Amino acid sequence: MTTGNVSRLTGDGLVAYSDPVSSLRVEQPRDHDRAVAVLRESYAAVPPGVPVRLAKRTSNLFRPRTATGSPGLDVSGLDGVLGVDPTTRTAEVQGMCTYERLVDATLPHGLMPLVVPQLRTITLGGAVTGLGIESTSFHNGLPHESVVEMDVLTGDGRIVTARPDGEHADLFTAFPNSMGSLGYATRLRIELQPIGRYVALRNVRFTDLDALVTAIGEVMDTGRYAGRRVDAMDGVMFATDESYLILGTFTDTASRVGDYTGQAIYYRSVRERTEDALTAYHYLWRWDTDWFWCSRAFGAQHPVLRRLWPARYRRSDVYHRLVNLEHRYGMAARVDRWRGRPPRERVVQDVEIPLDGTAGFLRWFARNVPMTPVWLCPLRLREPTGPGSATVWPLYPMRPDEAYVNVGFWGTVPVAAGAADGDVNRAVEWAVSEAGGHKSLYSDAYYDRATFDRLYGGATYRAVKGRYDPDHRLTGLYEKAVGRQ
Secondary structure (H helix, E strand, O other), X not given: OOOOOEXXXXXXXXXXXXXOXXXXXXXXOOOXXXXXXXXXXXXXXXXOOOOOOEOOOOOOOOXXXXXXXXOOEOOOOOOOEEEEEOOOOEEEEEOOOEHHHHHHHHHHHOEEEOOOOOOOOOEHHHHHHHOOOOOOHHHHOOHHHHEEEEEEXXXXXXXXXXXXXXXXXXXXXXXXXXXXXXEEEEEEEEEEEEOOOEEEEEEEEEOXXXXXXXXXXXXXXXXXXXXXXXXXXXXXXEEOOEEEEEEEEEEOOOOOEEOOOOOXXXXXXXXXXXXXXXXXXXXXXXXXXXXXXXXXXXXXXXHHHHHHOOHHHOOHHHHHHHHHHHXXXXXXXXXXXXXXXOOEEEEEEEEEEEHHHHHHHHHHHHHHOOOOOEEEEEEOOOOOOOOOOOOXXXXXXXXXXXXXXXXXXXXXXXXXXXXXOOHHHXXXXXXXXXXXXXXXXXXXXXXXXXXXXXXXXXXXXXXXXXXXXXXXXXXXXXXXXXOOO
16 A cells, blocks of 8 residues: 655655555445344353453553453454545444554545544554544544444443433443443444645754643644644653654645655654654554554664565554564563563553643653653543534543643563562552543553542443443453453
8 A cells, every 4th residue: 555656765764755645545335234243143142251352353452361262252344434424524434443444544535533543453443442642632632532423332232322412422421441341332423634635744852841841732722833833743752851742734735755664763753853744644654663662672673674674564563463472472581581681560551641740740750760762642632512522531531621641651661679560550650640640541550449440430430331231241441451351
């Protein structure tokens, strides 16, 4: 797949494109009703008391889970785009459709989902039930806020259509961050927004974290920075005295366009260039090629190995499979023990910190967690102007009038002498709570149940669980997030 006709590749990773959208693939119609029937049949075949899982080839979870003998629910026919309506700027999408496939269907219309999570194989249903975020979140919120309606297979085996109002409004608002414990989305109608052929980028350096936070607040309040419109915003902290805001503007014109799918590596360009541009397609997947910066753990950023590593395998799902192999066989851990190195703790987290506390949290992080770079993604709950928007999402209760920054950090740290595996993650949880923030639940969590219920809408969750999964066929949220079931 290409996003344009490359006319020239330069040594610094810049290319010129004549048509950046012409080769994108558009989805074909599929038998959605039959796929739903197959899913329901596979659900009915799971014996009572056996954990229910999806039979998916890919996952973006970092929580190890207890093995189960269940073959998993058959979602093989629920991975496509049912339709794109350029007039209403909406799309009908099946729940297991990846954002990669969704973007392929919307970009030919000059449209994109309001928020496109940064990894290709994140599914739309997964981003809604498990949260997602990206550089448009500073004005578009989170992916579930652009959902107009959705069909959900509930724990009691029904298919219900949930909307912001009506009979199943309680399920609609409790579904985000329920992590599949209330049901699985089979179809979603979502809003779309225009995007240009290119995204012009400014990489603005800051040597002071308070100045960085002030600039983020300016963009969130005005949608502009230094006199220019900002359509997308994220950032990187390399050190407390070196951080960057990456400010994107959607445009239909660009003379020289970057390409970071070859030898050039995107996150390094943030330090090297004050101005850049990418095709819309390459902008949406700019972090996927090197899994932000985490591909360096596999040698994929070494110049020689990078030339030998086929480009089609430089993508996040491949790296995730390599991580799973290490979790299963522990080869690197055995080598570390043989070399006399200390064991390492996995610290893979995304946390939301109120804007006013972001600089303080980042300074705490730099002192206590030896890990750089760190991703920064400002966000605010979406204004309630569209049919799919809302201001209260009880299982992830962010304040609608509050500006936040998502801080993402992904890697391992050595377990210090006298410490235990998990101590750093517990310290992060403490610091996030002290800052008035929340953390996503796709990775390790250590909360006791009372704290978990307080942070993640326990009372609302129990009420909705009792209505839609009264026999508790689906694993509970706490059991999934903390109990690793």
